[in-house]
Amino acid sequence: MSTKQLPSYLHNDSVGPWAVFLEQVDRVVPHLGRLAAWADTLRRPKRCLIVDVPIHMDDGSIHHFEGYRVQHNASRGPGKGGVRYHPEVTLSEVMALAGWMTVKNAALNLPYGGAKGGIRVDPKSLSAGELERLTRRYTSEIGIVIGPDKDIPAPDVNTNDKVMAWMMDTYSMNVGATSTGVVTGKPISMGGSLGRRDATGRGCYVVAREAMKRLGMEFAGARVAIQGFGNVGNAAARVFHEQGAKIVAVQDVAGTIYNPAGIDPFRLTDFLADGRVTLRDFPGAEPIGNEAFWTLDCDVLLPAALENQITTANAGAIRARLVVEGANGPTTPQAEDILLARGTVVLPDVLANAGGVTVSYFEWVQNSSSFFWTENDINGRLDRALSDAFRTIWEVALEKNIPLRTAAFVVACSRVLEARALRGLYP
Numbered sequence: 543m544s545t546k547q548l549p550s551y552l553h554n555d556s557v558g559p560w561a562v563f564l565e566q567v568d569r570v571v572p573h574l575g576r577l578a579a580w581a582d583t584l585r586r587p588k589r590c591l592i593v594d595v596p597i598h599m600d601d602g603s604i605h606h607f608e609g610y611r612v613q614h615n616a617s618r619g620p621g622k623g624g625v626r627y628h629p630e631v632t633l634s635e636v637m638a639l640a641g642w643m644t645v646k647n648a649a650l651n652l653p654y655g656g657a658k659g660g661i662r663v664d665p666k667s668l669s670a671g672e673l674e675r676l677t678r679r680y681t682s683e684i685g686i687v688i689g690p691d692k693d694i695p696a697p698d699v700n701t702n703d704k705v706m707a708w709m710m711d712t713y714s715m716n717v718g719a720t721s722t723g724v725v726t727g728k729p730i731s732m733g734g735s736l737g738r739r740d741a742t743g744r745g746c747y748v749v750a751r752e753a754m755k756r757l758g759m760e761f762a763g764a765r766v767a768i769q770g771f772g773n774v775g776n777a778a779a780r781v782f783h784e785q786g787a788k789i790v791a792v793q794d795v796a797g798t799i800y801n802p803a804g805i806d807p808f809r810l811t812d813f814l815a816d817g818r819v820t821l822r823d824f825p826g827a828e829p830i831g832n833e834a835f836w837t838l839d840c841d842v843l844l845p846a847a848l849e850n851q852i853t854t855a856n857a858g859a860i861r862a863r864l865v866v867e868g869a870n871g872p873t874t875p876q877a878e879d880i881l882l883a884r885g886t887v888v889l890p891d892v893l894a895n896a897g898g899v900t901v902s903y904f905e906w907v908q909n910s911s912s913f914f915w916t917e918n919d920i921n922g923r924l925d926r927a928l929s930d931a932f933r934t935i936w937e938v939a940l941e942k943n944i945p946l947r948t949a950a951f952v953v954a955c956s957r958v959l960e961a962r963a964l965r966g967l968y969p
């Protein structure tokens with residue numbers, strides 16, 4: 543079936559992330575053989591929940607926010623995916639993010655389907671109390687679909703371990719028993735995993751290292767430009783720096799800084815901890831224009847902010863040999879075509895940022911056995927899981943002569959649809 547025959551809410555925006563996801567599915571279908579018959583499973587989220595989240599504001603008024611939880615697929619296990627707080631979150635964005643989680647979890651062979659959640663809110667405009675009430679009410683509203691065996695949320699843009707602690711507590715209060723495994727990315731003191739905080743950024747390093755080996759690129763001294771200095775970008779910057787690469791540029795929502803001699807991400811983190819300064823004030827680099835970021839002379843470009851950042855408007859100017867997608871959906875399909883035609887290698891999000899969900903899986907396993915592993919053990923297992931997934935996807939790309947993203951989708955979607963076909967349709 544073509545996407546044109548789908549219900550209207552499934553293709554109501556022609557340029558947004560869900561349209562990008564659908565196009566990526568279309569690109570993989572010719573490589574799925576007999577499993578292509580099940581491909582519409584990927585074009586339709588299993589379940590979309592829209593919830594009203596009313597809270598008391600500090601000034602005594604009542605404000606209503608719109609929240610979402612989408613379970614894109616559950617063929618291989620419970621839903622799994624983060625929760626995003628952002629003023630521009632929409633249902634179709636959450637559907638795309640949930641779809642990418644299905645693919646990512648299967649690409650890493652984790653026993654999960656794919657899910658994602660979000661609230662349409664600017665969390666910076668809320669007090670700590672308002673944020674807690676918002677989180678608790680949202681958790682109660684989506685409580686009918688989440689649970690350690692049903693769907694397990696985690697942090698995403700503008701959410702963190704503190705938000706996960708509130709979610710875990712609210713769910714536990716509602717079911718009448720402490721349930722550590724209902725969310726991952728929790729504080730260590732309440733069942734979180736060592737290594738989870740930096741796992742997504744560390745994973746970006748592992749797949750970049752593996753790709754650079756095969757491309758004959760030297761890691762030591764490689765010049766890296768990073769967009770986003772949050773959970774993912776900050777950790778990636780620190781791990782790349784520790785492993786000998788040079789961070790030459792960083793861009794965040796406040797602006798862009800550049801230093802061809804290298805930016806020390808530890809110093810930058812300490813500097814920003816002050817809270818009264820912005821990235822552009824950092825004394826260890828020069829501020830430059832935001833557009834100039836995309837044209838910088840560098841070896842590795844690591845978008846780790848939001849979707850649709852590399853577009854037809856800037857793809858032609860990108861000079862990096864390797865793009866590592868720390869963010870979800872940072873490159874439009876048309877922009878990727880431009881990059882590929884110019885010989886740029888793109889490590890797709892579903893592989894490059896899978897380190898976070900991989901250690902989330904380790905956290906969930908540790909919670910279910912109440913037996914906790916060392917950080918060395920976790921980092922070692924993470925490195926092996928990502929290196930193995932990288933090798934499998936790289937070999938499929940070479941064998942079929944297809945881009946790495948399509949190869950990742952071939953590996954992942956084959957696993958998802960094989961499970962779907964074996965389970966069959968109920969009733």
Ligand code: NAD
Binds near residue numbers: 773898
């Ligand atoms: P975050 O909120 O911690 O950080 C986001 C960063 O992006 C901030 O530095 C912010 O200033 C910057 N940013 C926001 N808008 C920007 C803009 N218009 N231009 C430039 N910079 C901008 O979020 P995060 O958790 O690091 O997530 C970043 C991306 O990585 C998202 O796409 C997310 O879905 C993805 N991701 C996150 C995880 C995780 O473990 N947190 C895992 C996998 C994928």
